[in-house]
Amino acid sequence: MGKYQELNGKSVIVTGAGRGIGLAIARRFVEEGCKVMLTDISRGESDNVIVLAERVGSDVCFEQVDISSKDQVEAMIERAVRQFGRLDIIVNNAGIGEIAPLIDVDEDSYDRQMAVNAKGTFLCATAAARQMLKQGRGGRIINNASGAGKMAPGKALPLGVYAMSKHAVIGLTKALGHELAADNILVNCVCAGIVDTPMWDLIDRETARIKGLQEGTVKAAAVASIPIGRIQQPEDIANMIVWLASDDASYVAAQALNCCGGLVPY
Ligand SMILES: NC(=O)c1ccc[n+]([C@@H]2O[C@H](COP(=O)([O-])OP(=O)(O)OC[C@H]3O[C@@H](n4cnc5c(N)ncnc54)[C@H](O)[C@@H]3O)[C@@H](O)[C@H]2O)c1
Numbered sequence: 001m002g003k004y005q006e007l008n009g010k011s012v013i014v015t016g017a018g019r020g021i022g023l024a025i026a027r028r029f030v031e032e033g034c035k036v037m038l039t040d041i042s043r044g045e046s047d048n049v050i051v052l053a054e055r056v057g058s059d060v061c062f063e064q065v066d067i068s069s070k071d072q073v074e075a076m077i078e079r080a081v082r083q084f085g086r087l088d089i090i091v092n093n094a095g096i097g098e099i100a101p102l103i104d105v106d107e108d109s110y111d112r113q114m115a116v117n118a119k120g121t122f123l124c125a126t127a128a129a130r131q132m133l134k135q136g137r138g139g140r141i142i143n144n145a146s147g148a149g150k151m152a153p154g155k156a157l158p159l160g161v162y163a164m165s166k167h168a169v170i171g172l173t174k175a176l177g178h179e180l181a182a183d184n185i186l187v188n189c190v191c192a193g194i195v196d197t198p199m200w201d202l203i204d205r206e207t208a209r210i211k212g213l214q215e216g217t218v219k220a221a222a223v224a225s226i227p228i229g230r231i232q233q234p235e236d237i238a239n240m241i242v243w244l245a246s247d248d249a250s251y252v253a254a255q256a257l258n259c260c261g262g263l264v265p266y
Pocket residue numbers: 015016017018019020021022039040041042044065066067068093094095096116120144145146147191192193194195196197198199200
């Protein structure tokens with residue numbers, strides 16, 4: 001049984017839904033009775049959610065989409081509309097992080113992170129917005145930014161380009177949020193902290209390698225700095241995302257909201 005009745009039957013796209021936070025978000029929208037298109041460059045564990053959804057008779061599907069490709073993003077929106085009849089909500093969750101101090105970042109790594117996190121989120125958000133404007137019934141565009149979009153992680157975590165790309169996601173959220181609020185298309189983003197997913201395993205492994213530390217120590221130190229005293233779970237983000245999609249958030253527009261256990265203070 002879902003928590004927000006008004007979400008029942010709504011049509012949702014989640015990008016980067018093959019694993020981690022995106023998978024938890026997709027699962028939660030299924031539990032809320034939504035029609036959900038899970039998209040990702042690779043299928044990952046998405047079948048877990050598809051099987052669960054089909055068992056309760058929900059309309060769900062998986063589409064292979066690289067969000068850094070304009071053609072693939074536009075085709076994704078068209079397919080969702082063909083399958084579900086309309087698009088009510090998009091969660092732009094897909095993202096990547098690569099580890100290196102800024103002075104050592106090569107151009108390819110910069111281009112990859114910007115292409116997915118900044119450009120990809122822009123392509124998905126604007127393509128969804130054009131569809132929602134055509135429908136004329138409002139909508140919700142929810143971006144998965146990061147605490148690193150407000151506060152660069154600093155020397156302990158060499159995530160400089162990632163932080164730049166997530167600052168861009170917050171800028172996009174504010175600019176597009178202002179452009180679309182009068183059409184009742186509410187654009188917001190969520191800024192998570194340290195979430196227990198494969199992305200953080202990579203951050204730990206790569207940072208430890210660069211600094212000559214033991215694997216696991218970087219993650220342990222980061223978790224020890226979280227005021228709430230535990231690592232964040234993907235479901236903690238899914239909770240905030242479904243709230244942002246619900247009627248309870250109908251006066252929230254163009255905001256970057258923290259869900260980080262107190263890690264980022266503003
Ligand atoms: N894990 C954290 O601590 C954390 C914190 C703050 C924000 N975030 C953000 O949350 C989002 C999800 O993170 P996660 O921890 O679940 O990461 P993850 O690496 O576990 O999962 C990311 C998913 O995105 C997909 N993906 C990557 N590039 C893609 C592309 N070009 N097109 C489509 N899909 C693509 C991957 O295949 C993967 O399934 C990201 O945007 C990340 O920056 C994560």
